[in-house]
Amino acid sequence: xxxxxxxxxxxxxxxxxxxxxxxxxxxxxxxxxxxxxxxxxxxxxxxxxxxxxxxxxxxxxxxxxxxxxxxxxxxxxxxxxxxxxxxxxxxxxxxxxxxxxxxxxxxxxxxxxxxxxxxxxxxxxxxxxxxxxxxxxxxxxxxxxxxxxxxxxxxxxxxxxxxxxxxxxxxxxxxxxxxxxxxxxxxxxxxxxxxxxxxxxxxxxxxxxxxxxxxxxxxxxxxxxxxxxxxxxxxxxxxxxxxxxxxxxxxxxxxxxxxxxxxxxxxxxxxxxxxxxxxxxxxxxxxxxxxxxxxxxxxxxxxxxxxxxxxxxxxxxxxxxxxxxxxxxxxxxxxxxxxxxxxxxxxxxxxxxxxxxxxxxxxxxxxxxxxxxxxxxxxxxxxxxxxxxxxxxxxxxxxxxxxxxxxxxxxxxxxxxxxxxxxxxxxxxxxxxxxxxxxxxxxxxxxxxxxxxxxxxxxxxxxxxxxxxxxxxxxxxxxxxxxxxxxxxxxxxxxxxxxxxxxxxxxxxxxxxxxxxxxxxxxxxxxxxxxxxxxxxxxxxxxxxxxxxxxxxxxxxxxxxxxxxxxxxxxxxxxxxxxxxxxxxxxxxxxxxxxxxxxxxxxx
Amino acid sequence: xxxxxxxxxxxxxxxxxxxxxxxxxxxxxxxxxxxxxxxxxxxxxxxxxxxxxxxxxxxxxxxxxxxxxxxxxxxxxxxxxxxxxxxxxxxxxxxxxxxxxxxxxxxxxxxxxxxxxxxxxxxxxxxxxxxxxxxxxxxxxxxxxxxxxxxxxxxxxxxxxxxxxxxxxxxxxxxxxxxxxxxxxxxxxxxxxxxxxxxxxxxxxxxxxxxxxxxxxxxxxxxxxxxxxxxxxxxxxxxxxxxxxxxxxxxxxxxxxxxxxxxxxxxxxxxxxxxxxxxxxxxxxxxxxxxxxxxxxxxxxxxxxxxxxxx
Numbered sequence: 001x002x003x004x005x006x007x008x009x010x011x012x013x014x015x016x017x018x019x020x021x022x023x024x025x026x027x028x029x030x031x032x033x034x035x036x037x038x039x040x041x042x043x044x045x046x047x048x049x050x051x052x053x054x055x056x057x058x059x060x061x062x063x064x065x066x067x068x069x070x071x072x073x074x075x076x077x078x079x080x081x082x083x084x085x086x087x088x089x090x091x092x093x094x095x096x097x098x099x100x101x102x103x104x105x106x107x108x109x110x111x112x113x114x115x116x117x118x119x120x121x122x123x124x125x126x127x128x129x130x131x132x133x134x135x136x137x138x139x140x141x142x143x144x145x146x147x148x149x150x151x152x153x154x155x156x157x158x159x160x161x162x163x164x165x166x167x168x169x170x171x172x173x174x175x176x177x178x179x180x181x182x183x184x185x186x187x188x189x190x191x192x193x194x195x196x197x198x199x200x201x202x203x204x205x206x207x208x209x210x211x212x213x214x215x216x217x218x219x220x221x222x223x224x225x226x227x228x229x230x231x232x233x234x235x236x237x238x239x240x241x242x243x244x245x246x247x248x249x250x251x252x253x254x255x256x257x258x259x260x261x262x263x264x265x266x267x268x269x270x271x272x273x274x275x276x277x278x279x280x281x282x283x284x285x286x287x288x289x290x291x292x293x294x295x296x297x298x299x300x301x302x303x304x305x306x307x308x309x310x311x312x313x314x315x316x317x318x319x320x321x322x323x324x325x326x327x328x329x330x331x332x333x334x335x336x337x338x339x340x341x342x343x344x345x346x347x348x349x350x351x352x353x354x355x356x357x358x359x360x361x362x363x364x365x366x367x368x369x370x371x372x373x374x375x376x377x378x379x380x381x382x383x384x385x386x387x388x389x390x391x392x393x394x395x396x397x398x399x400x401x402x403x404x405x406x407x408x409x410x411x412x413x414x415x416x417x418x419x420x421x422x423x424x425x426x427x428x429x430x431x432x433x434x435x436x437x438x439x440x441x442x443x444x445x446x447x448x449x450x451x452x453x454x455x456x457x458x459x460x461x462x463x464x465x466x467x468x469x470x471x472x473x474x475x476x477x478x479x480x481x482x483x484x485x486x487x488x489x490x491x492x493x494x495x496x497x498x499x500x501x502x503x504x505x506x507x508x509x510x511x512x513x514x515x516x517x518x519x520x521x522x523x524x525x526x527x528x529x530x531x532x533x534x535x536x537x538x539x540x541x542x543x544x545x546x547x548x549x550x551x552x553x554x555x556x557x558x559x560x561x562x563x564x565x566x567x568x569x570x571x572x573x574x575x576x577x578x579x580x581x582x583x584x585x586x587x588x589x590x591x592x593x594x595x596x597x598x599x600x601x602x603x604x
Numbered sequence: 605x606x607x608x609x610x611x612x613x614x615x616x617x618x619x620x621x622x623x624x625x626x627x628x629x630x631x632x633x634x635x636x637x638x639x640x641x642x643x644x645x646x647x648x649x650x651x652x653x654x655x656x657x658x659x660x661x662x663x664x665x666x667x668x669x670x671x672x673x674x675x676x677x678x679x680x681x682x683x684x685x686x687x688x689x690x691x692x693x694x695x696x697x698x699x700x701x702x703x704x705x706x707x708x709x710x711x712x713x714x715x716x717x718x719x720x721x722x723x724x725x726x727x728x729x730x731x732x733x734x735x736x737x738x739x740x741x742x743x744x745x746x747x748x749x750x751x752x753x754x755x756x757x758x759x760x761x762x763x764x765x766x767x768x769x770x771x772x773x774x775x776x777x778x779x780x781x782x783x784x785x786x787x788x789x790x791x792x793x794x795x796x797x798x799x800x801x802x803x804x805x806x807x808x809x810x811x812x813x814x815x816x817x818x819x820x821x822x823x824x825x826x827x828x829x830x831x832x833x834x835x836x837x838x839x840x841x842x843x844x845x846x847x848x849x850x851x852x853x854x855x856x857x858x859x860x861x862x863x864x865x866x867x868x869x870x871x872x873x874x875x876x877x878x879x880x881x882x883x884x885x886x887x888x889x890x891x892x893x894x895x896x897x898x899x900x901x902x903x904x905x906x907x908x909x910x911x912x913x914x915x
Contacts, residue, residue, distance in 0.1 A: 005633040005729075006722060007656055010663035017670035024677030031681055035689060071684050 034069035042072055049077045054134045058084040084134050090120055091135070095142040102151045111183045114148055152188045155180050163206055172210045172226055175233040178203070182237030204243055211251060220255050221274045224248065228278055245283060252288045260295055268295065269324050296325065310559070310593065312339040340388055342592060343558025344371040345565020347386035351396040357384055360410045362567045367421055367442045374424070381405045387444055397442055399449040404428040415462035416486060417441060423452055430456040432474050453491040472500045556594035560584035567594055610781045611751045614639065622762050623723065626653045626730065635733035637759045654719060661718040665707055672699055734760055750779040767795045774801045782812050790816035798828045803835060810844045817848035822859045829862070843869020850877050857889060864896040875900060879914040
């Protein structure tokens with residue numbers, strides 16, 4: 001059975017078509033009515049045109065044109081009217097803009113509307129007489145010029161009132177009158193020249209009074225900030241600011257000069273920095289900028305002089321002050337390196353600031369470090385090292401030593417290991433023998449000390465880079481002067497080199513030497529000629545050549561004073577004095593310079 | 605012997621064409637041939653199919669007219685000038701007038717053509733509606749409402765011509781006591797093959813309405829004479845049929861063999877009519893019938909004065 005019967009199908013099709021036809025008929029009715037209206041309006045427009053009433057003709061024609069039901073062939077009269085419609089629409093839109101700008105009291109919008117109106121006016125004037133006449137009639141009907149005139153007169157009055165109010169109240173925060181006055185068209189001042197002259201006089205009076213008031217109560221920064229704000233207001237309003245810059249230069253020159261005269265570098269830098277921030281609108285030949293640059297050069301020269309005379313702290317202090325003005329990060333970094341190179345002990349202070357370390361030794365170019373410093377903290381029994389590397393990084397090492405803290409002495413063995421990687425030997429009182437020895441090598445790549453060997457003996461002496469003679473060691477080689485070989489795993493007994501005879505006198509002497517303490521040994525110890533003749537441990541500092549007769553040693557400091565880091569020791573007569581200062585002597589030391597006391601304390 | 609019941613059949617609606625008996629429900633899209641005037645499903649009034657078809661045709665005409673109107677409206681809406689609008693409106697008026705004239709002139713032909721097409725399209729639906737009504741008849745029979753069943757099948761049989769329908773009708777009729785005032789039928793019930801129920805029905809109907817015996821009945825009886833004779837009193841039945849055939853001289857001439865064969869079973873009154881008919885038709889072709897009639901009268905009614913004056 002068919003779901004839809006022919007009866008229903010025919011009914012639906014007929015009704016659907018009925019609806020469509022009804023809709024189409026509505027459309028047709030609308031179209032016919034609109035067409036009729038359009039034809040009426042076109043006829044009216046033509047009548048108005050023929051009676052020279054362009055306003056009505058255009059208005060009627062525009063109404064007719066809005067009806068798009070049918071189209072009319074363009075004729076000469078309608079062609080002219082179609083040209084007039086955009087003019088009217090633009091003027092009407094402009095009139096709305098003017099009203100909106102007046103309601104909002106927005107000088108920018110009013111200025112934009114004014115400029116648009118002037119532009120349209122000029123275009124209309126260039127067109128034929130009918131268009132120009134039409135423009136004039138429409139503008140008159142919309143009263144655009146009258147509205148603008150009234151608005152600008154009121155705006156000028158209000159702006160001048162605000163300016164005077166600022167001066168009276170000495171409140172210089174609201175500068176909107178500058179923009180308002182500058183954006184009022186020339187014609188309301190009586191011409192361009194008159195406008196500039198009037199406004200410049202007005203603004204100059206205002207700024208002078210403002211400067212006087214601000215400089216009396218405010219800081220330099222506040223004054224020039226206020227100037228900058230004013231200047232940006234003038235610039236925003238496209239008003240010339242040369243006169244304002246001249247006023248500013250005069251003020252700034254006097255203020256900055258004052259800081260130079262008073263040698264107040266901090267204030268100079270602050271003011272100079274504040275002033276240089278205005279550089280974008282300062283003249284290229286600004287006297288104040290030149291003055292600042294000249295003074296800056298002098299300060300840099302002074303800082304370099306400090307560097308040359310190794311007054312690094314003063315130089316850095318000066319550089320840091322000047323760094324607020326210029327980017328001198330590289331110079332500061334270089335200076336830091338030079339200072340570190342001059343006084344490597346700074347490394348320890350920098351890396352372990354909370355430790356009161358006893359600087360043991362400093363130097364350069366060992367274990368891969370550019371400069372290094374090794375320190376000892378007797379209280380916690382730790383050995384500390386800080387090293388600066390070629391890439392500018394700094395490495396710190398920290399090693400706890402299980403030695404007798406009271407008697408420990410450190411030395412560098414140039415014989416053992418290589419020249420660039422010598423072994424650091426720590427010596428202290430032993431339990432079974434006179435001494436306990438510990439050989440360490442800093443491994444900077446792993447930031448740790450590598451223990452090479454440890455033994456107890458009555459003494460030792462390096463024969464070559466890996467050969468050691470040990471006197472009476474504990475364990476293998478006891479009661480021998482034993483020959484040991486230094487291997488990666490540590491010291492390894494090789495053979496007996498000679499018998500080691502212990503007598504009571506020697507023991508007593510060693511005991512008395514131990515009681516004297518390790519620091520005094522540096523003044524009296526000598527390197528034994530042979531292992532058999534060696535009666536003392538080989539703990540002579542590396543700085544002291546073996547063939548130089550034992551004399552008084554002086555601590556060498558990085559600066560003239562004990563507050564500076566100790567960078568080594570020298571033996572009396574082994575150095576050249578460069579100059580003297582306040583009881584301290586500047587000497588050549590290890591290819592560099594250092595300070596020693598003119599009269600060493602032990603001489604007293 | 606079945607117990608027959610006395611019934612009063614409702615009057616059947618006489619129509620010029622069978623399709624006039626067919627009614628349709630516009631809402632349910634079903635067809636109906638019985639006497640109800642409202643749809644049993646939706647309650648709406650049945651409409652004659654001819655009327656429905658005419659409505660469909662009228663809507664086709666309206667649709668075409670609306671299409672034309674739509675076309676004219678589109679032409680007006682597409683017009684860009686006043687002149688074009690005028691042309692579109694004028695063209696629309698002319699086309700509408702032309703369409704109206706053509707429709708007036710040839711609309712009647714379209715109506716008949718559409719009716720035929722409508723019936724053709726709806727054949728399946730009509731069949732299904734008839735089958736549904738047959739199911740109702742079956743339900744009536746089960747409930748032994750034979751009168752309703754017969755009345756319904758009598759209506760359905762106008763559209764369905766099959767032995768099944770005929771036999772079912774005969775079966776239902778055989779449940780009733782036939783009377784003269786009933787609208788009985790006979791030749792429309794003749795099955796294409798021999799059916800004993802039909803013969804039984806013939807026996808009953810010939811008693812009350814012998815005028816229903818027409819050529820087709822006579823032909824059927826002649827054809828199945830030998831089987832009818834097997835019925836109880838078969839000879840008497842055929843004799844009654846032969847007697848009924850004497851209503852028209854044409855039947856008497858055409859079926860004279862049957863009449864001659866069973867002339868002995870003709871009632872006196874029928875034989876008298878035959879004798880008068882033969883005496884009125886003394887022409888070639890009637891000789892055998894005349895001779896048989898004479899012989900019968902001589903052997904059985906020679907003493908009857910009514911016959912003496914006839915032959």
